[in-house]
Amino acid sequence: MINEDKIVCIVEDNKPIRTLYTTILKKAGIKTVDFGLGKEALVWLESNSPAVVVTDLLLPDVAVDDISKFILKKNYDEKVVIIVVSGLTHSEYEHNYKNYGFDYFLTKPIDTNALIELINSSLNK
Numbered sequence: 001m002i003n004e005d006k007i008v009c010i011v012e013d014n015k016p017i018r019t020l021y022t023t024i025l026k027k028a029g030i031k032t033v034d035f036g037l038g039k040e041a042l043v044w045l046e047s048n049s050p051a052v053v054v055t056d057l058l059l060p061d062v063a064v065d066d067i068s069k070f071i072l073k074k075n076y077d078e079k080v081v082i083i084v085v086s087g088l089t090h091s092e093y094e095h096n097y098k099n100y101g102f103d104y105f106l107t108k109p110i111d112t113n114a115l116i117e118l119i120n121s122s123l124n125k
Contacts, residue, residue, distance in 0.1 A: 006031065007032065007033055007049075007050045008031065008050060008052045008054060008119055008123075009034075009035070009041060009044065009045070009052070009053045010034040010035070011053065011054070011055035011067065012034070012035075013060050017056075017108075018034050022034050024112045024116060025116065028116045028119075028120070030116075037059065037060065038059040038066065038067055041053075042062065045067075045070060049077065050080055051078070052081045052082075052119055052122050052123065053067065053081070053082050054119070055067055055084055055085070056084075057084050064084060064100075065101065068082050068102055071101070081103045082102045082103050082104075083102070083103065083105075083106060084097060084100075084102045085106045085108060085110060086107060087107070087108040089107055
């Protein structure tokens with residue numbers, strides 16, 4: 001059973017994809033909050049502590065590694081798992097994602113069942 005206090009923060013500028021993520025996660029019993037812009041997510045992250053952040057690699061307003069740097073500097077009580085999702089294959093981020101502070105890198109189109117399993121395993125640590 002997932003701890004109901006744990007929240008997954010979704011940052012995705014493509015609304016249909018963002019809606020897909022929130023829908024499948026909510027159906028799996030996972031509490032979510034979602035943002036279409038990185039700056040909106042950063043404002044929320046300033047005063048909230050998610051268990052997991054799922055973010056698109058390419059956001060229109062911030063570099064995705066700015067989000068990971070913010071999370072690492074924030075020094076939350078518990079580690080925040082960062083999952084980056086991208087349609088770009090063979091990118092520097094895909095091969096060096098750990099160097100940027102990301103925990104996982106998923107390539108679009110993602111397997112939604114695999115995303116749920118990854119998030120559930122992160123939430124249950």
